Amino acid sequence: MARRSKLARKKNSVTLALIVLVVLVIVALVTGVVYLLLNTEPPADPVTLCPATGPTGHTVVLVDNTEPLNFIQRQALTQRFKELAEKQVPEGQMISVFVLGESFTQNAMPIFEKCNPGTGEDKSKLNANPAQINARYTKEFRTPLIQLRQQITLDKPSDRSPVFEMLQLAAINGFDRVDAQGQRTLIVFSDMLPNMPEFSMFKGLPEFEQFAESAYGRKSQATLDGVEVHLNYLLNYPKLQTTKQAAFWEQYFDNSGAQLVEIDTFEG
Template sequence: MVVRGKRAKGRQRNDLFIGIGLFILVFLGIGALVYYEVTKEPAINAATLCPAKGPTGHFVLLVDTTDPLNFTQKQSFAVFLDELVKKRVPEGHLLSVFVLGEDFKTNAEPLVELCNPGSGENKSAMTSNVERVRKTYEEKFIKPLMRQGEALQGTQPAKASPILEMLQLVAINGFRKHDVKGERRLFLMSDMLHNGSAFSMYRATPNFEDFSGTDYGRKTQADLKDVKVELHYLLNAPQLQTRRSLLFWENYFIKSGARLVDVRPLEG
């Protein structure tokens, strides 16, 4: 009877140790799974670098190439582009780049569209592969966008500058196409002197209310709801780029649902 009692107690002790061991293994397994879920890199789209759930905001850059930049304007533009790409676009935001050329039909689609995947500078090496994140940021986001610098500069004066039509295309193929629910901002680099056969600001700048009531005014009105507009003003013809001209565009953006939040003359 004594031997059986000792054996029973031994089995109970062994069962207890096994149970404790299994509990520890399960606990460690759950802890490892939670740690992995918390620290793993967020899933991104391999082509666009956007978060798997979609961009957190949408920035659009529209550059007028209908007039060549002079030497000083080129220097200023290079600094602007560098600042926009490297400092202004938040992580997770989509940046779409459009060209405003002589023929708006050939520029209907963006040159490039990429999300900022994050540089990794705010991540810990304990929880992230910082080097891999940094390399993706540099090679797949910064370099492809900075390579567009040459394509965003005109080489000779154009016969037309269809600003109104391009703003419509930016609204359609930029903002509306992606329908991002976060911040929406348009960076517009142009002299804002629309020039076409139906309407030209080189002849005269009308009162916007009068213009918007015309057939052409109604036809070219864009939908830019909730977009904040930054105008980087190319002062190519100061005698025409008057307060009246700027007021025309302020009212245009208001009617489109947007807001002109900043006007910065580009040096040169």
């Protein structure tokens, strides 16, 4: 009887150990599944590459295509697009690029509009595919964004330069059309010299208050509430692009609800 009791106890111990082991394995599996469920992001939009919850910020780029870019300016613009792709538009944020010229009504929508999908370098192989993410970033975001400069091929100056209308379209078909959370930024590449039948800075620069009270001034005001504005001045006409002109645009953007945070002289 004693021998049987020993065998029984040994058998019971082995059984208990197996049960504990099975329970531990089940707990580990359940914990792993829960971790993956909690830490796996929903798939991004296949077209815009934006997070399933929407863009976490929005940068609108406006390129004034009414004056031909010289060689230096073309090189500089390519470099600026490279900086946008690699440094200035964080993962999850959207960039919309407008190239607008004399016939602004024919190019009223962005020629490029996607979110930065990220490079995958901060993702875990447990719940993501970093290599696949990086390949998508390169093929669908970085490369086509940098190559946009090749689409700007104007070879002679336009008769008109609808700068105000360009800004309005960037606001309406950029910021207003996209439901993005977070920071909103407008980056403009232009000489900022409107030249239209109703108003031309080539004929003189009025005080902003005088312009704002005119019929054209009232109809050309953009709405850019909460937007940070960065101007990249193309110095095509240095004698006209004075500190007084810069002050005019500072007042214009302030009147639109935006803040002009930077004026940068563009190379070339």
